[in-house]
Amino acid sequence: MSNEPEYVDDQSIGDDEDLWRRLPAYWVKYDYELQTNRVSSQAFQNSPDGTPTSVSISSELNGPEELIEEHPGYGIGSLTAGHSRSCGQGIYRNPRPENPAHAYMFGAKTKGNMRCLARGCEIIVVPSGSP
């Protein structure tokens, strides 16, 4: 019997729910042509052990500071659950003691899907040191 969890998209997380992704400076760069911050597609890869991409359900946090207070210098990218689903992903609640709003963004992390996610991601906290 497999011990792998079966990830199922949680429809109780509405399409307009904002999902927040904590970002190091390496994955964010200001684009002078677009005049906005750009996120690398690599920001949405699964973990090395295959665990899906970690995000937080914004409405279940007390503001963006809660996501980065233990991680100074990091930024936050925001994208809606609906956009994530349009990029071939599902959202699965995975509350943790240190982050009750934690969830997994699961699904095939193809180059196209990761680019799709990055293009729908808005930087709401710019990480320090990003170019």
Place this chain on the structure above:
Amino acid sequence: MSTQAVIDRLTLSVGASTDPEREPVQSDVSNVAPIQILGLDSSTPAREGWGQELVLRNGSLVLSGSGQRPSWAQPAFSKRQELVNLEPGWDSHDAVPVRADSVLAAVSTLFETMASDTETPWIVPTVHGGIQMEWHKSQVDLEIEIKPDRTVSVFYVNEQDGRQLDKPLDTAQVRSLLEEFRK
């Protein structure tokens, strides 16, 4: 289209780690055969020219060449110097450090595909220990990913003409795509 720079020598020197708490990375470095990557004869003496050095955790990577140093070489190396010393968990989750041989493969790829006046890529680490090099302009995205096993893949999207590629590296094809990113 070939770069004007010629690499004479790529040498790797590995020393003992001075930090007993740091996990040895010599295996990352000692299994790499940089001379074979670039097809160089390690006995060829370096001609007068330019050099770059990357300080690794357990040694250094020295690149020397003749001809005109590409304008992108210095900024690209500076970024690699930063990335090669990332600690585990640098993404605040479970990211692994960038592997030295990913850096070597990236250096080789750049010299094989870029012209001297190609825009410097945006160089980002991947959580798996690889490197991704990106170029972006309005409606055009080009990404070259070096995986920890040193395989190289190319992803290209042009929303203007609908072209899209997602395939292993084809050096000649990437040279052609990079023409769009020359200064």
